[in-house]
Amino acid sequence: MSLTSMYFLILAVLLIPIFYLVPKKGQWIVLLISSVTFYVFSGWTNIFYVLFATLSSFLATTSMQKLTDKQKKYIKENKATLSKDDKKLYKQKIKSKRKAIMLVCIILNVCILLFFKLYLRLKNSINALDSWDIIVPLGLSYFTLQTIGYVVDVYWNNVEAEKNPLKVLLFVSFFPQMTQGPISDFKQLTGELFKEHNLTYENFSRGFQRLLWGYFKKIMVATLMSPYVSEIFENYRDYSGIMLFVGMFVVMIQLYADFSGYMDIVCGLCEMLDIKLSENFNHPFISKSLSEFWRRWHITLGAWFKKYVFFTVGTSKFAGSISKKIKEKHGSDAAEKVVSTIALSAIWISIGAWHSLFAPFVLWGLLNGIIMIFSVWMEPVYAKTKLKLNIKEESKIFNLFRIARTFALVSALEVFSDIGSLKDGLNYFVKMITNIPMGLGLKSSFLFTTGGTKDLLIMAACFALMAFVDVCSLKCQFRDKFNKVHFLIRIIILLFIFALLAIVGIHTLVESDGGFMYAQF
Amino acid sequence: MRDEIIEILEGIKSGVDFDSITDIISSNVLTSLNIFTLVNELNDEFDVEIGADKLIPENFESVDAIERLITELQDEE
Numbered sequence: 001m002s003l004t005s006m007y008f009l010i011l012a013v014l015l016i017p018i019f020y021l022v023p024k025k026g027q028w029i030v031l032l033i034s035s036v037t038f039y040v041f042s043g044w045t046n047i048f049y050v051l052f053a054t055l056s057s058f059l060a061t062t063s064m065q066k067l068t069d070k071q072k073k074y075i076k077e078n079k080a081t082l083s084k085d086d087k088k089l090y091k092q093k094i095k096s097k098r099k100a101i102m103l104v105c106i107i108l109n110v111c112i113l114l115f116f117k118l119y120l121r122l123k124n125s126i127n128a129l130d131s132w133d134i135i136v137p138l139g140l141s142y143f144t145l146q147t148i149g150y151v152v153d154v155y156w157n158n159v160e161a162e163k164n165p166l167k168v169l170l171f172v173s174f175f176p177q178m179t180q181g182p183i184s185d186f187k188q189l190t191g192e193l194f195k196e197h198n199l200t201y202e203n204f205s206r207g208f209q210r211l212l213w214g215y216f217k218k219i220m221v222a223t224l225m226s227p228y229v230s231e232i233f234e235n236y237r238d239y240s241g242i243m244l245f246v247g248m249f250v251v252m253i254q255l256y257a258d259f260s261g262y263m264d265i266v267c268g269l270c271e272m273l274d275i276k277l278s279e280n281f282n283h284p285f286i287s288k289s290l291s292e293f294w295r296r297w298h299i300t301l302g303a304w305f306k307k308y309v310f311f312t313v314g315t316s317k318f319a320g321s322i323s324k325k326i327k328e329k330h331g332s333d334a335a336e337k338v339v340s341t342i343a344l345s346a347i348w349i350s351i352g353a354w355h356s357l358f359a360p361f362v363l364w365g366l367l368n369g370i371i372m373i374f375s376v377w378m379e380p381v382y383a384k385t386k387l388k389l390n391i392k393e394e395s396k397i398f399n400l401f402r403i404a405r406t407f408a409l410v411s412a413l414e415v416f417s418d419i420g421s422l423k424d425g426l427n428y429f430v431k432m433i434t435n436i437p438m439g440l441g442l443k444s445s446f447l448f449t450t451g452g453t454k455d456l457l458i459m460a461a462c463f464a465l466m467a468f469v470d471v472c473s474l475k476c477q478f479r480d481k482f483n484k485v486h487f488l489i490r491i492i493i494l495l496f497i498f499a500l501l502a503i504v505g506i507h508t509l510v511e512s513d514g515g516f517m518y519a520q521f
Numbered sequence: 522m523r524d525e526i527i528e529i530l531e532g533i534k535s536g537v538d539f540d541s542i543t544d545i546i547s548s549n550v551l552t553s554l555n556i557f558t559l560v561n562e563l564n565d566e567f568d569v570e571i572g573a574d575k576l577i578p579e580n581f582e583s584v585d586a587i588e589r590l591i592t593e594l595q596d597e598e
Contacts, residue, residue, distance in 0.1 A: 156574030
């Protein structure tokens with residue numbers, strides 16, 4: 001069930017009044033029923049994978065919690081008789097049991113995720129698998145990470161295990177965020193899901209505005225851009241270098257409109273329900289470096305891998321012993337760079353594989369990692385060059401250059417994951433660089449007939465509006481400003497967007513599949 | 522313990538008044554890459570094991586916070 005489908009809208013329209021009419025203590029049960037309904041309507045087999053993730057994490061976390069409680073009780077009862085060594089030995093014994101439980105749970109869930117990633121990878125290259133038609137569970141990549149995060153947090157004693165399995169089921173399956181995230185932290189999300197929710201005009205109106213804006217970005221920008229992007233990427237050999245150069249940025253903007261549009265729909269709906277979700281975007285296109293970009297784009301994915309992979313690898317005994325050896329021979333600066341290289345390699349191989357096991361995605365992950373590792377090692381050279389050229393860190397021109405460079409870099413990397421094959425990705429760039437004087441290219445007229453000149457103009461106007469709102473919200477919350485406008489004018493603007501979506505948007509959604517780009521992962 | 526922690530921090534980043542600063546992480550005085558060096562050095566110096574679970578900003582914002590973390594880990598041992 002896509003967020004742009006009629007079923008989703010019906011579910012949302014039914015959910016909101018029921019959610020506020022039931023006694024406050026039962027509100028989370030309404031969310032649970034909605035989530036299960038969403039899953040069943042998206043393909044009834046989906047629910048088995050959600051139940052497996054729920055059950056495995058419930059059993060693992062409650063078992064770990066029991067061991068922690070047992071340890072506390074034992075130490076308290078035997079405080080007088082236990083020596084320091086006995087206490088240490090007992091704690092180690094409990095810790096290794098808890099670790100084993102955590103690892104079994106993680107391995108089981110990762111195996112299911114890997115199985116489907118491998119299945120998708122091999123299906124294209126092994127004919128025998130064609131008859132083996134398995135439906136990949138909706139949102140598997142997202143709820144697997146969220147579940148693993150919860151299990152590790154209980155192991156780390158950051159949170160207590162939830163004793164009610166139905167509450168764990170809601171945490172794993174909360175339907176608005178299930179298809180594309182955000183990947184939520186247990187403490188943050190359950191704090192929101194299980195509190196008592198009050199219907200307020202502010203939450204409802206602001207949530208509705210954000211939801212409508214999300215649909216605007218998805219339908220009026222991303223979906224309208226889609227035929228143009230497909231045309232350029234599928235027939236890139238027929239276009240000039242300049243068109244391919246423009247296409248590289250357009251695909252990035254399309255992905256942003258699609259993904260951030262989805263986030264606005266999800267966060268908007270949740271705000272209407274008085275539920276605050278983690279944000280996934282924070283003006284990514286003003287990033288001055290690739291690492292800053294990943295702190296602003298798909299924030300919860302980056303944060304998850306940083307917390308559970310990057311830090312775990314960087315502080316592991318293996319990294320520690322390597323750091324020690326290198327420090328003795330080459331100093332602490334070299335040791336820091338080597339440990340950073342190990343941790344950055346681990347995080348980017350994992351992020352690439354999480355997206356897909358297809359070569360372009362793996363390469364996309366590796367390239368991100370290589371660029372970041374390269375900048376770690378080249379840091380002294382950058383510093384010297386800046387000093388030599390008298391470039392000031394706070395200079396506006398220098399920062400604009402850094403922003404443009406980062407935007408070009410992330411757009412170029414996106415080409416690899418979007419074009420479908422490694423060979424085509426490389427050919428795209430060769431053509432882009434070597435075919436500059438060709439004008440717009442052999443097939444440029446197709447661009448104006450693909451969706452029609454009218455669609456092209458509407459799309460350009462909607463993109464300009466999206467960019468305007470994004471630029472304005474750099475300095476202040478755009479919705480705060482919007483809500484200060486006279487009530488009647490606000491209603492007219494919202495009705496206009498609504499009408500635009502209904503008239504122009506519906507046929508484009510019907511023609512496209514209506515799905516979101518990131519849902520494929 | 523405090524002096525040793527300051528010495529380690531100054532070895533990683535010189536020219537910062539670590540004795541009084543209370544926003545080491547939030548003001549980007551140390552990056553997440555510097556944290557790896559800091560963790561390795563603290564582990565060696567105080568014979569503790571700082572795992573990934575302890576890598577939250579609050580544990581590294583000031584010398585006091587780092588001192589609290591080390592003490593807590595030593596007590597757990």
